[in-house]
Amino acid sequence: MTGTDPDAGSARERSQGLARSLFRVALPRWRGGRYSLSKLFFNFYLLAMGSFVAIAFTADLVISTAQRGITDDYARRFMRGTITLIEDELFRHPRSSWEKKIQTIDEKFSYKLGIVERITLDRKLTPSQVDKLDAGDIAIDHDGDIMYHRLGTSSLVLVVGPLAASRNPEQTDRLPLELRLRLLTWSLIGVIFGIALWFWIRPVWRDLEALRQTARDLGDGDFEARSPAARSQLIAPLSDTMNSMAERVQQLMATHRELSCGISHELRTPIARMRFALEMLTETDDPAERERLWGMMEADLDELDHLIDTSLTYARFEREAPEPHFSSVRFADWLADEVESVRLLGRDLELAVDTSQLPENLAVDLDRKAMPYALRNLLRNAFKYAARQIRVSAELDGERILIHVDDDGIGIPPEEREHVFSAFTRLDRSRDRSTGGYGLGLAIARRVLELHGGSATADAAPLGGARFTLAWQARQ
Numbered sequence: 001m002t003g004t005d006p007d008a009g010s011a012r013e014r015s016q017g018l019a020r021s022l023f024r025v026a027l028p029r030w031r032g033g034r035y036s037l038s039k040l041f042f043n044f045y046l047l048a049m050g051s052f053v054a055i056a057f058t059a060d061l062v063i064s065t066a067q068r069g070i071t072d073d074y075a076r077r078f079m080r081g082t083i084t085l086i087e088d089e090l091f092r093h094p095r096s097s098w099e100k101k102i103q104t105i106d107e108k109f110s111y112k113l114g115i116v117e118r119i120t121l122d123r124k125l126t127p128s129q130v131d132k133l134d135a136g137d138i139a140i141d142h143d144g145d146i147m148y149h150r151l152g153t154s155s156l157v158l159v160v161g162p163l164a165a166s167r168n169p170e171q172t173d174r175l176p177l178e179l180r181l182r183l184l185t186w187s188l189i190g191v192i193f194g195i196a197l198w199f200w201i202r203p204v205w206r207d208l209e210a211l212r213q214t215a216r217d218l219g220d221g222d223f224e225a226r227s228p229a230a231r232s233q234l235i236a237p238l239s240d241t242m243n244s245m246a247e248r249v250q251q252l253m254a255t256h257r258e259l260s261c262g263i264s265h266e267l268r269t270p271i272a273r274m275r276f277a278l279e280m281l282t283e284t285d286d287p288a289e290r291e292r293l294w295g296m297m298e299a300d301l302d303e304l305d306h307l308i309d310t311s312l313t314y315a316r317f318e319r320e321a322p323e324p325h326f327s328s329v330r331f332a333d334w335l336a337d338e339v340e341s342v343r344l345l346g347r348d349l350e351l352a353v354d355t356s357q358l359p360e361n362l363a364v365d366l367d368r369k370a371m372p373y374a375l376r377n378l379l380r381n382a383f384k385y386a387a388r389q390i391r392v393s394a395e396l397d398g399e400r401i402l403i404h405v406d407d408d409g410i411g412i413p414p415e416e417r418e419h420v421f422s423a424f425t426r427l428d429r430s431r432d433r434s435t436g437g438y439g440l441g442l443a444i445a446r447r448v449l450e451l452h453g454g455s456a457t458a459d460a461a462p463l464g465g466a467r468f469t470l471a472w473q474a475r476q
Contacts (some may be wrong), residue, residue, distance in 0.1 A: 018248055037205045043199055045138065049190060075147070083149050086113070090151065090158075114159040121148060121157060147311065206237035211242055223250040267307070270300040279451065305336060310440045313373065317447035324367045324451050328476045331355075331364040331394065331401065341394050342379050349390035359393040364401050365476040366452065372395035374456065377441035378405040378468045385409030391463060400454075401474040403460045406461035417458040421446045445470070452476075 060160045088104060090098050098115055106113040122130065125148070129139040139148040146161035181411060217225035220373040220475045226243050230236040275299075277293045339353050382390045386407035393404045410419060445454040445468075453474025461467035 009060055011131065037202070040205060041198060041201055044201060045194055048197065049193060053192070074142050075140060079147055079160065080138065083147070083158060085149055086158060086160075087149070095154070095156075100152075102158075111161055111163050112159075116152065116159055118155045118157050123372070154199070161166065203231035204234055205231050207239065211235070211239060214242060218249070223253060234322050238464055267304070269307070270303045270307075273297075274300045310444070314440045314444050314447070317444060317451070320447075324370065326365040327368055328363045329368065331362045332358055334364075334366075335373050335375075335392070335394055335403070338375050339379065342376050346378065346383050346386075346390065349386050352391045354391060354393040357393070359396060362396065362474075364474045366472070367448075370448045370451055373416070373443040375403065375405075375469055378470070379446045381468070382404075382407040382409075382466075387464065387465075389463065396474065397471075399473055400471050403470040405463075405468045406463045407465040408461070408463040409465035411460060411464065412458055412466045420458060421456060442468075 086102075089105065095102050102113050102115050118133075119289050121133070124467075125133065125141065127137055127146075129141070133139040133148055133150055136150060140146075141148070143390060145163050146159060147163070149158045149160070150156075151158055158159075178456045210228050214225050214227040216354055223246065226246060227239045230239040235345050274297050277296045279320055281290060281293045284293075335355060336353050339351065379390070380393070382405055389408055391404075391406045393406070395402050395404075442456070442458075449456045449472060452472040453476075454470065457471075459469065
C-alpha cells in the first residue's frame with residue numbers, strides 16, 4: 001500500500017466525523033435513566049395484565065349472557081319443588097294467616113321468604129318476567145337474585161330470595177364468597193404473570209442495553225464495536241442487523257481511506273511532472289522541445305483522467321454492490337469481440353484467442369455491462385507485463401465457465417498472487433512509468449466476479465508468466 005499524507009488524513013477525519021454524526025442521530029435516547037428496566041416492566045405489565053383482565057371479563061360477560069337462559073331453566077327446575085311445597089303449605093291455611101305462616105316457614109330456610117302484592121312488581125320486573133309471573137311460572141330477577149311465584153289466582157306473590165344472602169350475622173359485613181374467590185384467583189394470576197413477565201423481559205432488556213452500548217461506541221468512532229450474541233430471539237435479528245451495518249460501515253470507511261490515500265499519492269506524480277513541464281515550457285523557445293513537453297503534459301492528463309475513471313468504477317462496486325442483470329450470450333463470439341476491442345492496446349504483442357475446448361454454440365449467462373470490466377482489466381494487465389505474446393482461452397468445467405488470460409512476462413510470486421487483487425497494490429518491480437497502473441484493475445475484476453457469484457484468481461501460466469482466471473456459473 002502507498003503511504004498517507006496530510007490531505008488523506010484530513011479526509012479520513014472528515015469521514016469519521018460524518019460516521020459519528022450518523023450514529024449519534026440513530027443512537028437510542030435511553031440516557032439519564034429515562035428508560036429503566038423497572039419502568040419498562042411495569043408499563044408492559046400494566047398493559048398486558050389490563051388487556052388480559054378486560055378480555056377475561058368480556059368473555060365472562062358474553063358467556064354468562066349466553067348461558068343465562070340455560071341457568072334460568074335449571075334454577076326453575078331446581079326450585080320448583082320447594083316453591084310448590086311452600087305454596088301447598090300456605091293453601092292449607094286461611095289466606096288471612098299467610099303472612100304469619102310465611103314468617104314461620106322463613107325461619108327454616110337459609111334464604112329469605114316473603115309475600116307481596118302483585119301490583120307492586122310492575123316496576124321491578126320486565127314485561128317478559130311479568131308475563132311469566134301471570135302465566136303461573138317462576139320469574140327470576142337477576143339483579144337481586146330473587147324468584148317470584150304467583151300464589152294460585154290470588155293477587156299475592158311468593159318472594160324467594162335473595163338466594164345468595166346469608167343469615168349468619170358474622171358474615172353480614174364480609175364480601176360474598178364468590179367475590180373473594182375471584183379476587184384471590186386474579187391476585188394469584190397477577191403474581192404468576194408478573195414473575196413470568198419479569199424473567200421474559202429481563203434478557204430482552206439486557207440485549208437492548210448491549211445494543212445501546214454498541215450504538216454509543218459506534219457513534220464515538222469505535223467501528224470495531226459489535227453487539228454480543230442476543231439472549232432473546234426477539235432481539236436477535238436486530239442485533240444481527242446492527243452488526244451487519246457496523247461491518248458495512250467499517251468496510252466503507254476502509255475503502256474511503258484506501259481510495260483517499262491511494263489517489264492522493266498517485267495524483268502527486270503526474271501533477272509534479274506537469275508542473276515541471278510547464279516550467280520548462282516557459283524557459284525554452286525550441287519548437288521540438290516545446291512539442292515534446294506538450295506531449296508529456298497530454299500524457300499526464302490522460303493518466304489523471306484514467307486514474308479518476310478507474311477510481312470511480314472501483315468505488316461504485318465497493319459502495320453499491322449493484323444487482324446483476326444477466327443475459328445469455330453466444331460465448332465464443334462474445335469473447336472474441338471483447339478481445340478484439342482492446343487489441344490495439346497490445347501494440348505489437350501477439351494476442352491469440354482459443355475457444356476450441358468449448359462446446360459448439362455454447363450460451364453463457366453474464367452481465368453484459370459489468371463482465372467486460374473484468375476481462376479488459378485482465379488484458380490491460382497482461383499488456384503491461386507480456387514480453388511477446390498473450391493467449392486468451394476458455395473452457396467449460398462442469399457447470400462453470402472459465403476464462404484464462406496467460407502472458408509470457410515475469411510472473412507473480414506465489415505469496416503475492418492473492419495480494420494483487422487488493423486495491424492500490426502493485427508489485428515493487430512495477431513501480432516505473434513503463435508499466436504504470438494504480439493497482440485497481442485486478443480489484444475491479446474480482447468485484448465483478450463476486451457480483452456473478454464467481455471468483456478471480458492468479459497462478460503460473462504455461463507461457464511462463466502469469467495466468468489470471470475468471471470463473472462463474474454458466475447458467476444463473
